[in-house]
Amino acid sequence: MLRLQNVPNVGDVIAKRLISYCGSAQEVFENKQRHLLKIDGIGSYTLKHLFDTAHLADAEREYQYILENQIDYCYFEDPNYPKHLKHCIDSPILLFKKGNMDLEGRKIISVVGTGNITSYGTAFCEEFIADLAPLNPIIVSGFAYGVDICIQREAINQGLQTIGCLAHGLNQIYPKVHAKYQNEVLNNGGFFTEFWSTSNPERENFLKRNRIIAGMSEATIVVESAEKGGSLVTADIANSYNRDVFALPGRSTDKYSVGCNNLIKQQKAHMLTSAADLIYLLNWELEEKTSQSVQKQLFVDLDETEQKIYGYLQREGKQLLDSIAIDCQLPIFKTSATLLNMEMKGVIRPLPGKLFEAV
Structure with missing residues (x-):
């Protein structure tokens, strides 16, 4: 092999x-x-x-x-080969791995983004991982600067498994400054690579590495990206694998939100404002007490009219603006304005065909 x-x-x-x-x-x-x-x-x-x-x-x-060096490895037809990656036509025929990982029956997502993460991106990573922690997912990334190392460290802080996909052999760590995090990752997940010990972190290796990040997971999340960047390549690969892609929106004037905003605008990614968006669209379920806690907190932020509309959409599912207004006994103009406010709060989302649904 x-x-x-x-x-x-x-x-x-x-x-x-x-x-x-x-x-x-x-x-x-x-x-x-x-x-x-x-x-x-x-x-x-x-x-x-x-x-x-x-x-x-x-x-x-x-x-x-x-x-x-006691390197573990798996062949693409082995039972312990990552199950999502196995379904990708161009997945590596041989993967090398090191660490303490358990992928069996686990929820797996990939999180990527710019190497120049901002305070906005950092705050999102912290909140996002904290909210996902009850579901105990595995977090995959590239162990690179910026978003990668931020999300992997947050995963470790929350006691989650995290996997770094490398663009070189397991005999080295790149960037070298991240060597200080190596043991934490090994103890709380580990590393995958298709590259031999003779391989160095060359540019083309990072592009090949990106397909492993996208292929290993149920979904790929882009936290921040400039107009061009490796994380956008990963998003494109995930789309080619028919995997869900999510992107964190930002202000149009922010350099490292341009890539994410374009993904959303071009309908290459779902807009991601919180862990709740991911949980809903992937049909993940929180434990009952967690769901109750989230819902209780949600209703604290809604006024009486918003609560009425939210409750209606939860019961009835996707509905047209006119149906919402009629069934909730509200004027159209007030319903429209209320829906806009609720969308800004992230508790509902508009859908094609002028439909709305609860998040």
């Missing part, structure tokens, strides 16, 4: 085709070349590298490193 992973021009998609055709990675190298040429995507150039014995020597050296 290591030898196959190391062959130039054989990405994960082609590697899986080879394994499917031959039966295993070992049998790929035992097959006749004329048979392999029948596989879509395999040409003479690829075959030349496929049977180059230098790749076998490299694989043997890496395997020795894995044994000496």
